[in-house]
Amino acid sequence: MxxxxxxxxxxxxxxxxxxxxxxxxxxxxxxxxxxxxxxxxxxxxxxxxxxxxxxxxxxxxxxxxxxxxxxxxxxxxxxxxxxxxxxxxxxxxxxxxxxxxxxxxxxxxxxxxxxxxxxxxxxxxxxxLCEGAWYANMYLKKFGLQPGHSILIYGASGAIGTAAVQLAKFYGAAVTAVVATPYLDLAADLGADDVIDYTATDFTQSGALYDFVLDAVGKTSYFACRPLLKPTGVFAATDLGPWWQNIVLALWSSITRSGRVVFPTPRANRALVEFLRDLIEANELRxxxxxxxxxxxxxxxxxxxxxxxxxxxxxxxxxxxxxxxxxxxxx
Ligand SMILES: NC(=O)c1ccc[n+]([C@@H]2O[C@H](COP(=O)([O-])OP(=O)(O)OC[C@H]3O[C@@H](n4cnc5c(N)ncnc54)[C@H](OP(=O)(O)O)[C@@H]3O)[C@@H](O)[C@H]2O)c1
The missing domain is CATH 3.90.180.10 (Medium-chain alcohol dehydrogenases, catalytic domain)
Known part of the structure; x- marks a missing residue:
């Protein structure tokens, strides 16, 4: 072969x-x-x-x-x-x-x-689409995302980001997507309630507060996004970050029990793919x-x-x- x-x-x-x-x-x-x-x-x-x-x-x-x-x-x-x-x-x-x-x-x-x-x-x-959807779902499950929650997804145009927007909407959250200018329509089309162009505005200075911030492309940081988090808000990133800071911060959050930064471990199983299959069939995920x-x-x-x-x-x-x-x- x-x-x-x-x-x-x-x-x-x-x-x-x-x-x-x-x-x-x-x-x-x-x-x-x-x-x-x-x-x-x-x-x-x-x-x-x-x-x-x-x-x-x-x-x-x-x-x-x-x-x-x-x-x-x-x-x-x-x-x-x-x-x-x-x-x-x-x-x-x-x-x-x-x-x-x-x-x-x-x-x-x-x-x-x-x-x-x-x-x-x-x-x-x-x-x-399973790779991106798997990672996206892992973060949203770790957050415990549900109706009434708000989430900002940074880098919503990548594999994880496009899946994260759709899955976060499926879980009933209010979604703000941060993308470059060419992807504004795409993010809205995927279901984002609000879309921010990171090339035109500093999304960290919007004044809005979120329950969760997901850096879906590993290009921002907890320190940059901290002003966006509610007092009980949680940050996660899909990459290790400079000097592996996202792992260090997640460990520190766990030790101090603040839960401020999380870094879940990916594990895929049959139930995940069957869940994705059902969502695709129901036109909730594409x-x-x-x-x-x-x-x-x-x-x-x-x-x-x-x-x-x-x-x-x-x-x-x-x-x-x-x-x-x-x-x-x-x-
Ligand atoms: N280690 C692993 O095995 C592994 C596996 C899967 C994923 N990951 C990590 O997960 C992250 C996401 O993976 P992915 O496959 O979803 O990424 P991806 O599809 O490669 O992401 C590309 C998208 O991100 C956007 N982007 C690039 N720079 C950006 C920035 N500074 N701000 C906002 N958006 C930006 C790009 O558009 P523009 O540049 O036009 O904005 C593009 O649409 C990556 O950090 C990757 O390292 C790691």
Whole structure:
């Protein structure tokens, strides 16, 4: 099968799309024919082994796992002997364990992993939004977001940000989105009640107060956003921040029991993907697709994602044609 392979850590130049042996499912695994996947920030970090401390897990000098790819959508090709949840032909989507394997024509996944049947009436390339939605949901759950709450989402045009706006609206909160000028309409369209252009005004000086502030793109800080927080307000960021300050602040908040800064640990499971499936089906959540690349051009997708300027997600069309189809093997 064709796959994007990284034999060493480094830039997108270290990726090669070539033939590798087809993985065979273990007894508890399903083999999925991938129609669509994405290149996201998880992939770009894994390609470069960033941050450095991931290397004891991912391989000290060279990557142990050589095919990246977290989000996937496709059809079940074959199943292991003990598999009961899925049968060949099922249309499925979700996240690969550890973020490995989806940048290939076939991937094997444990049947009890973060996988669900596709939402009705959606194409494969429309549902590979799980990475951003997973992170966004993790923060909103950690906040305990509910009707009556107010939240400011900074960087609402990225993968996490576009999902966070939609999910925060689903949870019933009043949402203020902070984006650059080109994304003002997009943020409003996704449901934001108020939209601030960070290139035209200093959003930290608006005078408004929020229950929660989420830095969805890792480009502001707790100290900058502190004037926006109510006395009981909580801040979270999707990145470590300068000198890993967001981890330090979260630890300090935990020790002092102020709860002012939180830094949750991501864990994906089947319930999460089934929840996302239901939201997609109910038109509460949709992918914002910036660009689409073929598998052969995946290095260019990495280069684009590394600019940190993408809008929503960048899709890899692994099986051009079918990934855009609604009609492959209804499950
Ligand atoms: N370590 C990991 O494995 C991992 C995994 C997932 C996510 N993350 C972190 O999560 C964060 C978000 O990821 P993502 O995939 O959602 O990001 P993303 O999609 O790459 O975010 C890009 C978007 O952010 C906007 N943006 C860039 N600079 C901005 C700024 N200064 N202020 C406001 N908006 C800005 C860009 O538009 P404009 O530039 O035009 O404003 C663009 O629309 C990142 O910090 C990433 O490192 C880390």
């Amino acid at each position: 064709r796959a994007s392979v990284n034999e060493r850590y480094g830039s997108p130049d270290s990726l090669a799309v070539r033939d590798i042996p087809t993985p065979q499912p273990a007894d508890d695994e399903i083999q999925v024919k991938v129609y669509a996947t994405t290149v996201g920030r998880t992939d770009t970090c894994a390609l470069r082994a960033h941050p450095f401390f991931v290397r004891p897990v991912t391989g000290l000098l060279r990557p142990k796992r050589k095919v990246l790819g977290l989000d996937f959508a496709g059809t079940v090709e074959s199943v292991g002997l003990s598999v009961t949840r899925f049968t060949p032909g099922d249309r499925v989507f979700g996240l690969t364990p550890g973020g490995y394997g989806a940048h290939a024509e076939l991937v094997c996944l444990p049947e009890d992993g973060p996988i669900a049947r596709m939402p009705e009436g959606r194409r494969f390339d429309e549902v590979v 992918a914002v697709v910036d660009r689409t690349y073929s598998l052969e051009d995946i290095a260019d997708a990495y280069r684009y994602v590394e600019t940190q300027r993408k809008t929503g997600i960048v899709v890899i069309d692994v099986a051009p044609g079918p990934s855009k189809s609604y009609a492959i093997q209804p499950s």
